[in-house]
Amino acid sequence: MITSTEINKEMKKLITIITLILTSITANAQEYTNQTKSITGIFQAEGKNKDEIFENINKWIALNYNSAQDVIQMNDKDGGNIIVKGINSITYKNNIKELYPNNKFxxxxxxxxxxxxxxxxxxxxxxxxxxxxSDIIPPAEATQYSMEGQFDLIFDMIDFTGVKEDKIEVYNAYLDNLLKKGLMGKKKRQxxxxxxxxxxxDLTNSLEDNIKATMLSIKESVSTTSTSDW
Incomplete structure (x- = not known):
């Protein structure tokens, strides 16, 4: 027979476990807000003061950019503000390959x-x-063939609140005109x-995943506590 003392011990154990779980969730809480061309993440860093967070994020910048001095636009420790400029590269599925699976080009x-x-x-x-x-970087061949305008349209299509139908229509009108010049038939154009x-x-989702992965990498850097004697 289970005694009241044993029940109390189990209850205390259960409460301790729940408390630890809730504390862990709170300590690592984050929330995201999507806007057209930006994503905002808010992160809790329990037990980390302002200076510690600032120093850890600066360390992350130094480790993840080739030249921290070149990319940092603002580094205000007193105000707690950092601004960095950089370039990110996104690779995603080319659905057009499904139409031409044997075309090696x-x-x-x-x-x-x-x-x-x-x-x-x-x-x-x-x-x-x-x-x-901020913007998309056209590849060298786009500049060579004066196709920068197409990449402006591509950038305009990106929307972290959801791809918009009116922008699809604008892009498709441009694409249809381009394919007509290449003598592509109506069915293939469609x-x-x-x-x-x-x-x-796919592009927008890949970008969102990349951005959130970057934020979580920063979060990991902030959360890390050095145990080294050096």
Missing amino acids: IAETITNKFNHTIEVNIKENKYRIIYTL KMKDLSKPIFT
Whole structure:
């Protein structure tokens, strides 16, 4: 027979476990807000004061950018504000390959590069990261063939609140005109246009995953406590 003392011990154990779980969730809590071209993440850093967070994030910048001095635009320790400019590269599925699986000139993936800014605002035990895409970087061949305008349209399609139908229509009108000049028939042009939304949805999702992975990398750096004697 289970005694009241044993029941009390089990209850205390259960309460302790629940408390530890809730404390862990609170200590590592984060929330995201999506806007058209930016994602904001708010992170709790229990047990970390403002100076510790600031120093750890600066260390992260130094380790993740080739030249921290070149990318840091603001580094205000007193105000708790850091602004960094950089470039990120995104690779995602090229859905057009499904239409032409045997065409060796059509790649299975597409890679785009973007300029971005990362703004960090730091308070005691918490900080905010605002990651904003500034523009897309056209590849050299786009500049060579005066196709920068197409990449402006691509950048306009990106929307972290959801790809918009009116922007799809604008892009498809441009694409249809381009394919007509290449003497592509109406049915094939329509198939290409049907792929626009999936392609840009994949791009936007890949960008969002990349941005959140960057934020979580910063979070890990802030959370890490050195145990070294050095």
